[in-house]
Amino acid sequence: MAKQIDEKTLAILSRVTVEGNVIFLTCGQLDRKEYLAVNAVLENMGGKWNKKAKGHVYDGDPTDALEQVLLSGEIVPPQKYGYFPTPPELAQHVVALAEVEPGQAVLEPSAGQGGIADHLTGCAVSCVELLPDNAKVLRDKGYHLLHEGTFFDVLPAPEYDRVVMNPPFEKQADIDHVLHAWKFVKPGGRLVAIMASSVAFRENRKTVEFRELLERYGFMEHNPAGSFKASGTMVNTVTVVMDKAA
Secondary structure, eight states: OOEEOOHHHHHHHTTOEEETTEEEOOSOOOOHHHHHHHHHHHHHTTOEEETTTTEEEOSSOOHHHHHHHHHHSEEOOOOOOOOOOOOHHHHHHHHHHHTOOTTOEEEESSOTTTTTGGGOTTSEEEEEESSHHHHHHHHHTTOEEEEESOGGGSOOOSOEEEEEEOOOOGGGHHHHHHHHHHTTEEEEEEEEEEEEGGGGTOOSHHHHHHHHHHHHHEEEEEOOTTTTGGGTOOOOEEEEEEEOOO
């Protein structure tokens, strides 16, 4: 069973610097307990402290392995966090948070095979999906496919009462997707997005600026641990809700 990493250690790890195959701690002086916790994670990722390099040295670029640790909050084997369908219980929850009404125009970017759209009964649902096999499933289900390809190719226009989404998480792509999706919400509309839990604690500029935006327009709640277990990942997630003024 993968070992859970505490949030303080994750926050420290989110501020490290990666140069080539070396990870450098750049968050100032740590006390012994903090260092031992961070060192344990870095070593489990395959790194070894090198006094001469003044950092943890890896056989290759540790960026992806570090990203997986920050996404999952666990020491797990590296894997790509791309398409993971939204489990039914979580899909129902985010749709409830969206407070959709019959007849409303709703956009689901990165729609997958309609894991969220399937719960948007009575709404005029438009989908965007990158993967051809998933796009075919959406068409077969009768959904309006606004675009087959990357969401960023779609020119934003504030035409939707609701945007409900489960974007890709890898390398903080979820922030980029949510910021783009926000441009599609009409005045008085709402956006609800599942995001990686690292958006709650990472301290890089991109994350901090996103949290500042969220403070102005909405709120964040943590989803139960293991919410995506049925979809093949233990990545920890939050749900973000943002309202656009009428």
